[in-house]
Each structure stands twice: as structure tokens, then as C-alpha cells.
Amino acid sequence: MAVVLGFSLAAAAAKAVPVSTGFTWTTAAVGLLNLLVGGVLVAIIKSRPALKKIANEREANLLNERAEEMEAMRQRIAKLEEKAEFKEALHQAERAVDRHRINNLDQCLTAFLMMVKKNPDDAATAAAMIEEMRAQQIAREKQEAGAIHAAAIAATKPGAPE
Secondary structure, X not given: OOEEOOEEHHHHXXXXXXXXXXXXXXXXXXXXXXXXXXXXXXXXXXXXXXXXXXXXXXXXXHHHHHHHHHHHHHHHHHHHHHHHHHHHHHHHHHHHXXXXXXXXXXXXXXXXXXXXHHOHHHHHHHHHHHHHHHHHHHHHXXXXXXXXXXXXXXXXXXXXXX
16 A cells, blocks of 8 residues: 555544444434335325225215205105195185185175165164074185095095195
């Protein structure tokens, strides 16, 4: 080896760069940290398909539940609409009976007034005739109302629209 200025290059190189071949805590900590981070990354990557499958199943279950709820609501709405139509028809029938009753009363009053104007001395006979006419009308009105209520009762029995 060459000797330059009184010392050899090999001896200077050996003294200038210390080479450690033993154990250090820094290397151990970095190695352990690398192992932990790598393990966590592998666990996350491997669990993604399972987590995605669980999320998809949960979403599918929610969609099915919502679809069932919507179908139940549609059926309930249909029943309520049928019930509303039935009640509307019943109401219209009752109003028709009321109109008929008012027309009967109007006819009786008009007939009584005509009879009294024609023969004022015979008002008692006119009143008796009107009372008899009114009794017949009331009987017919009760029959009409009874028929309407019987139809309503028959319609609310099982198998009929609720």
C-alpha cells in the first residue's frame, strides 16, 4: 500500500468509517414497525371483499324491506280508497233520501195551502188529508232509509269492501 504523508490509506480508511455489525434498538424498532404496518395493510386489503359483501347484503335487505313496506302501503291505500268510495256512495244515498223527504214536505205544504185557499172553511179536513199523506210518506222514507242502512251493514260483513 502506498504511504502518503506518513500514514497508509488503508489504516486511515479503517479508522474513519466505523462499521457496526451488532444489534441496535433503532433497527429493531423500524423492522417491527414495518412488520406491523405491513400486517395491518394486508389485513385491510384482505377484508375489503368481505366488508363489501356485507355492505351489499345490508343494502339489498334494506331495499327489500322498503319494497315490502311500499307494497303494504299500496294495499292499505287501495283499501282506504275503497272505503272512501263506499262512504261517499252511502252519503250520496242518504242525501238523496233527505232531498226526497224535503220534496215530500214541500208537496204537503203546497197541497195544504192550496186546499185552504180553495176552501178556507174546510181547513180541518185538509189537515187530516195532509196528515194521512205525510204518514204514508214517512213510512216510505223509513223503508228507503232502512234499505240504505241494510246495504251498508251487508257491505261491512266479511268479504265485502271494508
